[in-house]
Amino acid sequence: MPLTADPLTAATDAVADLLEATPAPKRRGTLLIVDDEDGPRQSLRVIFKDEYDLLMAEDGPTAIELAQKHDIDVAVLDIRMAGMSGIEVLERLKYVNPAIEAIMMTAFETTDTIRQALRLRACDYINKPFDLATMRSAVSQAMQRRTLESEIHSSAEKVQELLTELQNQRVEEQIAKTRGDIYASIIHDINGPLTVISGFVQVLNQRLNRNTRLELEDLEFIKDRLRIVGRQVGNCIEISRRYLGFLRRQSDEAPRVCVKQLLNDLEQLVRVHPSLLENEFNIIPFGDDIAVKINGTDVIQILLNLAVNAFQCAPLNHHVQIGGEAIYAPLDLAQFKDSPNDRLLNVESMDNTAPLVKFSVRDTGPGIAPEVLPKIFQPYFTTKGPQQGTGLGLNIVQRLIKEGNGALHVHTQLGVGTTFTVYLPGANMAK
């Protein structure tokens, strides 16, 4: 089925097909007659031979053998038989095929025996000697019930098939949707480095156009800017590789990245980022030498997205600070309570084993209103103008942290500011 097919329409069509399907041509029912007396056996043969396929058994073992070989719909059993009693035969027949409908013929049986037969799921009982009309109607009703039950059974199977198909389709759709989100993410994440690249290319152009001859100083300037451009291009390539890897569902061996190096790279990136503007920004270096067990570009992407949000959260100049520490015990998750000002994400998938690395991105911006806070991680939710925000940043942040088996906490207060705290699995640096 094509991916784009709406699952509801597909399901409705399939149900319509199911209902409209021409029923398979009815086969004649198969009737088994079990009686050790020849007289009643023969009279039943005469009554039913034109209507059903008949199987005759003069004792229990023959009846059971026939049931093993044929698809029997209804059995008429004499209760009182030499050797195996009708009750015993009934029990064994139901064991061979529980769907067989059984009608018991009784002569002088006690109500206890009849009750026993009914308990064994005989559908009817008829007194012997039987009259023709009663016997005909009992067998015909049993046959109808059997047909109905097998129809219900096959419909249930079809419905089950349909449900499975529907579920497969939903999974496919979900995958397609995630794929779309990933493409959007690539564009979003590559946008940062591209903005930097384009800024530097402009500066280089200006410098080159201004001078007809290049002095040593100009060459140094150009070399330095080209180095930055080169690094940003490298970032773009790594971002696209990472996402393409994710699309192919590859998972590399758990990486270990030195946090100090990461924060150095991040600082360089932030210092030249256009959203920094006149805002005050600083990174507090980690006291300990520690590594994170997550792809380095993922951490930079997470922290850069959070930092850019922090810069953009207010037009007025404010302070943004990135810091963190190594934590040498599992987090006490009970201390985190969701509230109008707090939210903790990804705890279910978090690997809460020490050591952990904690990063925090704090701003002294306006804070997030309690009615907005629950929405900020939804894809495409943004309070920025249409040309300014895609609303994907925090969704990407959350997804990267989840993939890295980390957790994310946000604490905000109107008029005071917001702090996003990221917890990631850490590793001691090899000495």
Ligand SMILES: Nc1ncnc2c1ncn2[C@@H]1O[C@H](COP(=O)(O)OP(=O)(O)OP(=O)(O)O)[C@@H](O)[C@H]1O
């Ligand atoms: N530090 C913050 N202070 C105040 N509000 C914030 C902060 N960080 C995020 N938000 C709110 O969360 C919303 C969603 O953020 P997200 O990063 O997902 O998208 P965006 O920043 O609007 O768009 P994009 O990331 O594409 O530029 C923002 O529009 C903003 O309303």
Ligand SMILES: [Mg+2]
């Ligand atoms: Mg953002």
